[in-house]
Amino acid sequence: MEFKGILSKMKTNLAETVSYSMVLNESIEVNSFLGKRISLTWTGIIQCAGCNKSIKKSFGDGFCYTCFSTGAESSPCIIRPELCRAHLGEGRDVAWELKHHNVEHIVYLASSDSVKVGVTRSTQIPTRWIDQGAAKAIVFARTPNRYEAGRLEVALKSIFTDKTNWQKMLKNEVDDTIDLIDEKWNLYESLPDDLLTHFSDEDDYTELKYPVVRYPLAVKSCSLDKSSQFEGELTGIKGQYLIFSDGSVFNVRKHTGYEVSLTVK
Numbered sequence: 001m002e003f004k005g006i007l008s009k010m011k012t013n014l015a016e017t018v019s020y021s022m023v024l025n026e027s028i029e030v031n032s033f034l035g036k037r038i039s040l041t042w043t044g045i046i047q048c049a050g051c052n053k054s055i056k057k058s059f060g061d062g063f064c065y066t067c068f069s070t071g072a073e074s075s076p077c078i079i080r081p082e083l084c085r086a087h088l089g090e091g092r093d094v095a096w097e098l099k100h101h102n103v104e105h106i107v108y109l110a111s112s113d114s115v116k117v118g119v120t121r122s123t124q125i126p127t128r129w130i131d132q133g134a135a136k137a138i139v140f141a142r143t144p145n146r147y148e149a150g151r152l153e154v155a156l157k158s159i160f161t162d163k164t165n166w167q168k169m170l171k172n173e174v175d176d177t178i179d180l181i182d183e184k185w186n187l188y189e190s191l192p193d194d195l196l197t198h199f200s201d202e203d204d205y206t207e208l209k210y211p212v213v214r215y216p217l218a219v220k221s222c223s224l225d226k227s228s229q230f231e232g233e234l235t236g237i238k239g240q241y242l243i244f245s246d247g248s249v250f251n252v253r254k255h256t257g258y259e260v261s262l263t264v265k
């Protein structure tokens, strides 16, 4: 089987095990490739995810330099929600900001090797959790906009990390003793009232299971910039990564815009 097209973030669906599909010239269900040898070859072309222009090098998640430095989807408030000005009717692209950032956001706690805090638009749940490869996640607060979520996240960052350790995530180093409901209520007890305005008492957490046959003991990331072709036996999919039997891992999202052909043997 051979497919060809422009890579983008894998689409996911939360079932008992997360199901993944890649979107090239058609939508391709990836879970069924587990145990098979697949090869990816880059044609040398990258298409900007913002303006579709052909580029040699991408910035952020698949943008040309212009889109990266001026586009709404790579605004500073994407990485740092506390900088968002959508609630004031301001931003790089006000219409985009109003639609995507002046809407309900959640602040969540996710567990893997440790407890992590994060922010996302409420419609991005559970997608965001899957993309990070979280083992479990729980809603902590629902805020009316991105700025308020960011303000709360900044306070929580002094207690929990906001970074995912991708190597540990891919080796499945999970701390099973973490109880997110406990963590959430302990946090509730310790925070000052002004940070609890948007607290949500939803007590059910989401558990995420990934299609992985075997986790690697050591991981090395492969990039199409270093080698335009690689091949391996697919042993798992987690977060936005393909995991191969030799411990190579491929970050699909990081290759947004790359024109590739995918062969499944």
Ligand SMILES: [Zn+2]
Residues within 6 Å of the ligand: 048, 049, 050, 051, 052, 053, 063, 064, 065, 066, 067, 068
């Ligand atoms: Zn562009």
Ligand SMILES: [Zn+2]
Residues within 6 Å of the ligand: 075, 077, 078, 083, 084, 085, 086, 091, 097, 101, 146
């Ligand atoms: Zn914003």
